Amino acid sequence: MSGRGKSQSVRAKSPEPAHAKNPVRAKSARQPPKEPVKDTKKETQQITDESKPKKTKEFKQPKLTTEEKAPVPHKCVEVKTGSRMVKKGHSVDSNPNKILFTTIDQLTIKKKHKSESASIVNDTVKRIMDHMKKCTECFKDVNALRTGSYYENLKISNPDEFDVMLTVPVERVDIRLFGDDGAFYSVAFKRGKHSLDRFLDEDNTISASGMLTEFRNEVKKCVKILKDVRLEKKKKGCPAVTLLINGTGTVPISLDIVLGLEVRSSWPPFTQGGIDKIDIWLGTKVKKEQKFKGYYLVPKYEGKGTVEREGVCARDAWRISFSHVEKSILTNHGSQKTCCEASGTRCCRKDCLKLLKHLLGLLKAENPSLSKFCSYHAKTTLLHACCSRTKDSDWEAAQLGLCFQQLLEDFEGHLKDGMLPNFFIPSHNLLSSGHDRKSCQLLARRIEEERNNGFPIFHKSVGTTSITSP
DNA sequence: TCGTGCTATTTTTG
DNA sequence: CAAAAATAGCACGA
Structure with a gap:
């Protein structure tokens, strides 16, 4: 949020919180409350049941069409469903980013x-x-x-x-x-x-x-x-x-x-x-x-x-x-309030983090000596990255490939230094306990390898991986 | 469909 | 009786 309010007290926000927070939302007219709600659940239920069908339709109509028709910008069209189009060729194909979009798609919870x-x-x-x-x-x-x-x-x-x-x-x-x-x-x-x-x-x-x-x-x-x-x-x-x-x-x-x-x-x-x-x-x-x-x-x-x-x-x-x-x-997470909203531009910050977590999970599964690394390391790396590349345009959805590369380089840097400061307590090094120099170097090398070779590990498996917490 | 924040309304409290 | 706290219902975003 680019500081536009100068109100001293945070409490002072009460008069117009919705607008302040999200101008887009303010647009939609709020349905004035109907009848005062009765005590018992039964009565409430009846009222809603009777009036619901009509109202639901009214509100949904304009949305449905746009949602169904408009392609979601951040998803690559060819990759869309995973079930239909995706060829299982394990070679590194011409568009190196394709595997990233495919992977994101497969990581999505049903x-x-x-x-x-x-x-x-x-x-x-x-x-x-x-x-x-x-x-x-x-x-x-x-x-x-x-x-x-x-x-x-x-x-x-x-x-x-x-x-x-x-x-x-x-x-x-x-x-x-x-x-x-x-x-x-x-x-x-x-x-x-x-x-x-x-x-x-x-x-x-x-x-x-x-x-x-x-x-x-x-x-x-x-x-x-x-x-x-x-x-x-x-x-x-x-x-x-x-x-x-x-x-x-x-x-x-x-x-x-x-x-x-x-x-x-x-x-x-x-x-x-x-x-x-x-x-x-x-x-x-x-x-x-x-x-x-x-x-x-x-x-x-x-x-x-x-x-x-x-x-x-x-x-x-x-x-x-x-x-x-x-x-x-x-x-x-946006520098602009409208980041990733319907009327705004979509960014890839969260997709980058999902990919990093997934990559870390796969590497851990492959090598037990990496067990001390956890998703909090990934999250912290992203938070730091967001502070050095602060503009939403630094994270354009279409640039997922580049952004992810950069994020991995950040992570490799932390590992090579053996230093990843807790985002909120800078003096607390998240790589200080139980992360010996060797395992940090090893992980850094493995990530670099994946990064430079089109992520073969993503091609291999989309199995279930989960990272345990610290 | 779930999760959340917001508003209006009801209930409790001083 | 007014202020504060609890609750219900709704509109999005994901």
């Missing part, structure tokens, strides 16, 4: 599959939320924050991984740095009583492991009677309670329920120089809005993985999380 998974997941989440609100004391105020690739429309291949953070608001807390790279913190109460007092350690900080254990028990309680759901074994240092759900004949769904503390205060000093880079890309106003939303802390152990570093004893702490901001800026 509507029916998505629908099935969504309903299963939503039922489960609703059940957990109800349980937390009604049957627990310390988790009764949780809110569900849907995050991760599925909810960012970046999930590829199968709708089989979902992330939901259940956030507990905390007030009057003292956030203290824990460790030296700015990613970990401990949380203490300033004064007064709080419903989380029972998790206090001897040093008056909230015990991450204690709270997570309790949280896990509550989740366990309420999914116990569900036959299709089972709990994955607790992994040390993992902030999520992972549920494995067997859908009807489909791939099992893994649903991460993450405990998070919601902190509504200004961001810690270690965030400086991180999100500030979006100024040129998205504007300072957007940055302010994001910062205003606060941040989250998820239970995570510090000091695990590498035992080499002496002196740092493994103690539990909270890791800072900006999942909500990631989601927000990825869904609203």
